[in-house]
Amino acid sequence: TGLRIMVKHLKGYTVMVSRPHDQAVSLCDRIEAEGGVAILAPMIAIRPISDRERCGAVIDRLDEYSIVVFISRNAVAFGIEKVEQRKKNLNGATIYAVGVGTAVELKERGYPDVATPRREFTSEGLLQLNGLQEDVIRDAKVLIIRGAGGREHLGKTLVGRGAEVDYCEVYERFVPDICIADTLSAAGISVPDIGILTSVEGVTNFVDKIDDEGLDLLFDMPLLVVGSRIANEVANLGFTNPPIIVDNPSDDRIIDTLTRWVMDEI
Numbered sequence: 001t002g003l004r005i006m007v008k009h010l011k012g013y014t015v016m017v018s019r020p021h022d023q024a025v026s027l028c029d030r031i032e033a034e035g036g037v038a039i040l041a042p043m044i045a046i047r048p049i050s051d052r053e054r055c056g057a058v059i060d061r062l063d064e065y066s067i068v069v070f071i072s073r074n075a076v077a078f079g080i081e082k083v084e085q086r087k088k089n090l091n092g093a094t095i096y097a098v099g100v101g102t103a104v105e106l107k108e109r110g111y112p113d114v115a116t117p118r119r120e121f122t123s124e125g126l127l128q129l130n131g132l133q134e135d136v137i138r139d140a141k142v143l144i145i146r147g148a149g150g151r152e153h154l155g156k157t158l159v160g161r162g163a164e165v166d167y168c169e170v171y172e173r174f175v176p177d178i179c180i181a182d183t184l185s186a187a188g189i190s191v192p193d194i195g196i197l198t199s200v201e202g203v204t205n206f207v208d209k210i211d212d213e214g215l216d217l218l219f220d221m222p223l224l225v226v227g228s229r230i231a232n233e234v235a236n237l238g239f240t241n242p243p244i245i246v247d248n249p250s251d252d253r254i255i256d257t258l259t260r261w262v263m264d265e266i
Contacts, residue, residue, distance in 0.1 A: 008035025009259040014187065016195040016221070018043040018202050021176075023073065027196070027251045034255065039187050043202040043209070045176040048078050049148055049169055058168045059086045062093075064141055065166075069096040069126065069154070071146035076105040078170035079145040093143075098126055100250055121248055122227060123154035138162030148172040175205050181213050194222045194261065198249050203233045224257060 014037045017024045021042050028038035049055070059082050062068075068090055070076050076097075083089065095114045097103040099121035103114040117125030126132060141164045144155055148169045155165045184190060195218075197203050203225075210218050222241045225231050226249040234243045244266055246257050260266050 009262055010034040010036030013037070013194070013258075013262060014039060014189055014192040015258065016041050016192040018195065018197050018206060020044050020046050020074075022046075027254060030251050030255050031258070034259070036258075037187065039183060039189075039192055041178060041180055041183050042176050043178075043197070043205040044173050044199060046074050046147075046171050046173060049172050055082060055168045055170060056086060058143065058166055059083055059088055062086075062088045062090070062143070065093055065143040066140050067096065067131075067137065067142040067163075068093045069098075069142065069144045070102050070106065071098050071123075071144065071150055071154075073101050073105045074147060074171050075145045076102055076109065079168065080106075080109045080111075082168070082170055094131060096126060096129070096132070098122065100248060119247060120227075122229070123151060123157075126154060127157055132158065132161070134161040140164070142166070143168060145170060173201060175208075178209075179213065180209050180215060180218070191217050191221050194224060194258070196224045196254060197230060197234070198226045200230055200233050203230060203237065207237045222261075224254065224261070 010031055012035070015031050016039045017028055017031070018041055019027065021040065024040055024042060028040055031038040062083065070079060090111055095106060095111055097106055097114045097116045100116060103116045106114050115129055115131055117129065119125065130136065137158060139162060142158055143166050145168045148171070155167065158165050197206065210216065219238050220240050223234055223239060223243040224246065225234055225243045226246055228245065231243045231245050244257060244261055246253050257266070
């Protein structure tokens with residue numbers, strides 16, 4: 001039998017991963033399995049929200065909602081925890097998830113029947129689904145489970161279509177206490193070969209840290225971003241390379257895109 005040669009597609013490449021720590025670990029592992037060096041530099045951190053009473057009161061009325069929408073994996077993790085704490089479940093509702101990762105998280109927590117966009121993993125993608133059109137959701141009660149200060153576009157559009165919309169905010173984001181210069185120095189490099197940015201807020205925090213630490217060279221770092229909104233933000237904030245855009249923030253899609261970039265196929 002012949003030996004199977006494992007190609008390390010990212011060998012020799014350094015990749016900065018800016019996701020929140022817990023969500024970045026699996027991607028960092030995948031980068032290193034491909035021979036790359038992953039530099040974990042979280043630009044956002046997540047914690048459960050302290051306003052328990054308000055959200056708890058909404059969860060207590062969960063059976064009033066015919067539709068429940070989860071905006072992120074964190075919304076699932078913290079939201080389902082609150083649902084279970086209040087001895088409730090989602091069995092009577094139609095469940096929507098903004099993306100594949102969010103749907104996977106729901107499946108792992110016992111809710112396999114989830115509707116999600118096929119391509120555009122955003123609020124705009126959700127709003128194209130048949131079950132959220134005006135003729136279906138007029139007078140329906142919809143619960144959106146999300147982080148504090150999320151976008152209003154989804155809720156406002158559903159209200160415009162005749163739905164009654166409530167929010168349950170189960171986590172909040174904050175800027176982690178990280179020094180990029182120290183993180184890069186520990187890895188023995190000044191500028192990574194490429195950086196991964198998966199949220200508009202992460203981009204904004206990254207630019208603030210670049211300015212605070214005087215690391216202007218990082219504006220020349222190639223970037224891989226998720227979706228056109230983040231790409232537009234990157235262009236507006238002064239990064240010099242056109243970003244590489246992926247439509248799906250899954251580890252598989254990011255690794256595949258990094259590999260094609262390394263091989264000059266992008």
